[in-house]
Amino acid sequence: MGNKSAAIEGWYSLDEERPHLIGTQCQSCQTYYFPKQSTFCRNPDCQSESFEEVPLSRTGTIWSYTNAGYQPPEPFVAPENFEPFTIAAVELEREKMIVLGQMISGVAPADLKVGDKVELVMDTLYSNEDGEKLIWKWQPITGATS
Amino acid sequence: MSQDIAILGVGLHQWGKWGANFVEYGVKAARDAIADAGIDWRDVGFVSGAGTVRCGYPGYVAGATFAQALGWQGAEVNTSYAACASGSQALAAARSKILSGAADVALVVGADTTPKGFLKPAGGYRPEDPDWVRFHIGITNPTYFGLYARRRMDLYGDTQDDFAAVKVKNAKHGYHNEYTRYKKLFTKEDVANSVMVADPLRLMDICATSDGGAAIIISSLDYAKKIGKGDAPKIAAISTVTPTFAGAVVEMPDIATDSAVAMDARSFRADLPKKAYEEAGIGPEDISLAEVYDLSTALELDWMEDLQLCERGEAASLLRAGETTVGGRIPINASGGLACFGEAVPAQALMQVCELTWQMRGQAKGRQVEGAKVGITANQGLFGHGSSVIVKR
Incomplete structure (x- = not known):
């Protein structure tokens, strides 16, 4: 163990202190993309094919939230004892987009409200013989997690 | 013409x-x-x-x-x-x-x-497929329904009791419909006692596949x-428009919305009926009843507002006043809706039109909306597909 790697390669930095999602930005109309888009811009009025990789905002506000009360089917990798986990849709102000992700464990839907501030952290999605597979999760900024 | x-x-x-x-x-x-x-x-x-x-x-x-x-x-x-x-x-x-x-x-x-x-995507390691990515992270279809429902609770004060009331109402409507799968007069207690699937939605808030x-x-x-x-x-109108960039609401199977940096964000569900109303040359005030895609109980309330049958945030108050029950001012899902049918994907949007046809003819036994003149449907699925059909007498 102790060997950490990304569950989805190239989608986020593994920076322990200040991790961030990696998106792209159209060099013509400035539209952001996550997951990364690097071929054709999807803005119907933009003909650009030029994109640059950019770090996305590490913080945002909760647009809404829910949980997974049932164990999701594959390709979700379920632990031996499934515990419900919380999921948030987070609005990034600069990018004007909403990104989904799990909340860190210990945060229940009842602890959250639309508009709460959260920040992005790296956490374990699952572990296997290769080590820990990391994914982005959202964490309340106030620290009022329990 | x-x-x-x-x-x-x-x-x-x-x-x-x-x-x-x-x-x-x-x-x-x-x-x-x-x-x-x-x-x-x-x-x-x-x-x-x-x-x-x-x-x-x-x-x-x-x-x-x-x-x-x-x-x-x-x-x-x-x-x-x-x-x-x-x-x-x-x-x-x-x-x-x-x-x-x-x-x-x-x-x-x-x-x-x-x-x-469960319907699930193909296996392997396929991060280029948004459907694979979201399931890998643990995001299922009910996740999206849960997000929409929670947002209603925080923004408009809707309650889980309201969502259960949608199920109870639709169960009552569908009870007399010979074509429904579920013919049981469910109670709010039945809903409250079913397992939590995607907070705040329980198993009985979410439609089955049929x-x-x-x-x-x-x-x-x-x-x-x-x-x-x-x-x-x-048939006075059929709207099958695509969404318009940039989409404001995170939709299945995506894990992020479009960025609205270059273009204002727009709601697909609200755009669908707009085209139908324009084509039919009638407005929401002319509608006698609506058949909407209640993939979840809470989603029925979103649809009522997207169809402009009431102001944003007002759907639950109409529900509470009994206005969306047959006999009320604007009955929703008189057929029983997906709550009673479960979803048979390629047949479901047609079923909605069949129901409106029976209603216009006065043949909807046990669930007839008296004097029905105009009805509208609303439906939405994966990858920017949706429809709204207007049927009139």
Whole structure:
């Protein structure tokens, strides 16, 4: 163990202190993309094919939230004892987009409200013989997690 | 110039989990629709099938599959696949054929046999597929329904009790409908006692998948008059518009919305009926009843607002006042909705039109909306597919 790697390669930095999602930005109309888009811009009025990789905002506000009360089917990798986990849709102000992700464990839907501030952290999605597979999760900024 | 076409006949196969070949359901529905129309199968000049992707090759060419099963008679044929809007796209194709004068009478038919358990994507490591990514992270279809429902609670003060009331209402509506799968007068306690799937939604807040089949016979107004059916209900509009960039709401199967840096964010669900109202030349104030896609109980309330049947955030107060129950001011899902049917994807949007047809004729036994003049449907599925159809007397 102790060997950490990304569950989805190239989608986020593994920076322990200040991790961030990696998106792209159209060099013509400035539209952001996550997951990364690097071929054709999807803005119907933009003909650009030029994109640059950019770090996305590490913080945002909760647009809404829910949980997974049932164990999701594959390709979700379920632990031996499934515990419900919380999921948030987070609005990034600069990018004007909403990104989904799990909340860190210990945060229940009842602890959250639309508009709460959260920040992005790296956490374990699952572990296997290769080590820990990391994914982005959202964490309340106030620290009022329990 | 009038874009109206006549609905001569409708038919359904009962929804359920029958496990038979989907073709059986479609043919039963089609034969009922043909009989209801009072025409001969050989009078049909265009067969428009709604495809299914779960039943092998016959499902991909559903139009031809149904035409063969009904007996090849040389009609022109079409198949449309558009996730939950497959039925509406098949209907739109048939309407175009009729309005262009290339056909007088068309059969539109969709049916499905659904597998048991979760629908899941193919395995392996496939991060280029958004459907794979979201399941890998643990995001299922109910996740999205839960997000929409929680947002209503925080923004508008809706409660889990309100969502349960939608289920109770639709169960009451569907109880007398011979074609529904679930015929039980569920109570709020039944809903509250079911397991939590995607907070705040419980198992009974979320619709199941079902087997089912639906068919509609449509014709030009001239043809309808010629066979003495000049007073048949009419289709006044079909909207199958795509979303408009940038999408404001995170939708299945995406893990992020479009960025609205360059263009203002817009709601797909609100745009769908707008096109239908414009095409029909009528407004929300003219609507007698609506059949909406209640994939979850809370989503029914979103649809009411997207259809402009009330102000944003006001749907639950209409529900509480009984206005959305048959007998109220604007009944929603008089058929029983997806809550009572479960979803049979290619048949579901057609089922909504069948219900409106019975309502316009005054034939909706045990759930008739008195004096129904105009009805609207709303439906939405994966990858930017959706539809809204307006039926009038």
